[in-house]
Amino acid sequence: MTGMFRRRPPLPPFPAGGLLVGGAVRDWLRGVAPKDFDWVVPDPAAAARAMAAVLGGSAFALDEERGYWRVHLPGGVQHDLVPRPADVTDDLLRRDFTVNALAVTGEGRVLDPAGGRADLRARRLRMVSAANLRSDPLRAWRAARLETTLGFRLEADTEAEVRRVAAALADGTLSPPAPERVRDELHALLTHPGAAHGVLRLEALDLLALSVPELREGIGLEQGGFHHLDVFHHGVEALHQLLARRPDAPLPLRWATLLHDVGKPRARTVDPETGRTHFYGHDKLGAALAAQRLGRLKLPGDDVRHVSRLIEAHMVPLPAGDREARRFVHRRRDLLPDLLSVMLADREAARGPSSNAASRHAYARAMNRVLEALEEQPAPPPPLLSGREVMALLGLPPGPRVGAALRAVNEAAALGEVRxxxxxxxxxxxxxxxxxxxxxxxEA
Incomplete structure (x- = not known):
């Protein structure tokens, strides 16, 4: 094999009468070992149990009524098995893109009714038909995701049709896919190293307005000062900067970095005397907007809260000395080191007229102070007093003042002032x- 293709990895044993179909075939032809396998088989239940026994996994029914089964294997490998259709070619021709309209037999014969192998060689993403894209509008998001993750380019007619699908979704002609399905496509895109480029493709394909419309409000909104990009492109560049430094960054951190300035467009004010633009309170407003949007996309509640808190804290000043660094760590320990990652990505994405080597050096020194303080005290010191002891000592009933006293003494212990x-x-x-x-x- 030549060009983009590598040596094909081995495939697992084929279930009796089964065909491997879809993205697993695409990846196998590209020389990439699949992790998600889709099979069409005469008897999914029997095939799933047999596969689990041979490969050492667990089999369970996804939808017993329709005969959908799944096998989980160690290492995150997954096999989905569904009933084999009467006409395999017809089934393939109802799929989204030609590179996914592929099947392979146990003998290694490739079924390619839509010309997907030629598109693979050309690194081209082409729809099987416009009707197929419209039959499931989520396929528009999948186009952006596959472009990003495969490194392919949308064929011109397909790109035009994706935009038409987006327009039909925007005007209500087509019904939108479930938020959970959109979320899953966005997450598949955001977990890729080229996620920043993927966000730009979502915008170019008119899909960002249907996904995270608040992010688009920053397009064309200039900032000045430390910034050389508008609010939207600054957020995208910050995501790029994050992934350059933390390629394993978890999804909540990626969301927080992309959305860290999402509150700026609505917080924008102009001083009537100086004409200067300000974004007072954009951190708190952005935290609320991000929580609202990610909640609508059905992210887990803990992830939404973490993203929101990171955004709300991203403007906190970095410490100027070692004592302040210990205080910084104590007060924001549960956000670290993610908060520092957001702040550094924000800073590195800014190269405006106020940015210079000296200011970047000072910022790096402050970051190092926090990291050193975190390393010295990775966990908070054990509490020295309980709430009951504070109440007895001060003669207080339960209430906010007891909590305030505990917070104060715990911080003093973290700073080394109480031992x-x-x-x-x-x-x-x-x-x-x-x-x-x-x-x-x-009161006086």
Whole structure:
């Protein structure tokens, strides 16, 4: 084999009377070992159980009524088995793209009714038909995802049809796919090293407005200062910068980096005297917008909260000294090191007139202070006092003031200012007197 193709990896044993179809065949022809296999077989239940026994996995029914089965194997390999259609060619011709309209027999014979092998060689993504794209509009998102993950280019007629599908979705002519399905396509795109380019392709194909419309609001919104890109392209560049440094970044961190400035368009104000543009509060507004959008895309609640908190914290000033670095770590430990990754990607994506070598060096030094403090104290010190002890010591009932006292003494312990229970009791008594005096002064 020549060109883009490598030596084909071995395939697992074929189920009796089965054909391997779809993306697994595409990857196998490209010399890439598939991890997800789709099979059409005469008896999915029997084939799944036999495959699990031979390969050492677990078989279970996905949809017993329709005869859909799945086999999970160690290492994340997955086999889906469905009933073999009466006409395999007709089934292949109802698929999305020609490179997925492929099947292979146990003898190694490739079935290619749509010309997918030629498109593979040309690195071309071509629809089987316009009707097929419209029959399941999610295939428009799949086009952007496959372009990104395969490194192919959409054929001109296919690209035009994807845009027509997007327009029909936007005006309500076509019904949108379920949010979970859109989310899965977006995640498949975002987990690829070329995710930043993939986001730009979503915009070029008119799909971003149907996915994360808030992100588009930054197109053309200039920032000045440290920034040389508009808000939208700055977010995309920040994602690129993140993946250049953390190629294994988890999905919530990728989302937070892409969306870190999503609140800027709605937070924008112009000073009437100076004419300067400001984005006060864009961190909090962006956190709320991101949580709302990712919730609609049905991301897990913990992921949504983590993204939102990262966005809300991304403007927190970095510490100027070692003590401040320990405080920074103590207050934001559960966001680290992800918060630093967002902040660094944000900074590295900015190369405006206010950015210079000296400012970047100072930023790097502050980052290092936080990393050193985190390394010195990777976990918070054990609490020196309980809530009951604080209540007894200060004569307080349960309430917010007890929590405030605990937070203050725990932070003092993290900063090394309190080292034992006796010191903690003395600290809490001093804290209580000081805060009482402050409140009294404020009332006077």
């Amino acid at each position: 034992d229970a006796a010191g903690a009791r003395a600290f809490v008594q001093t804290w209580a007197q000081t805060t009482t005096d402050q409140n009294t002064d404020g």
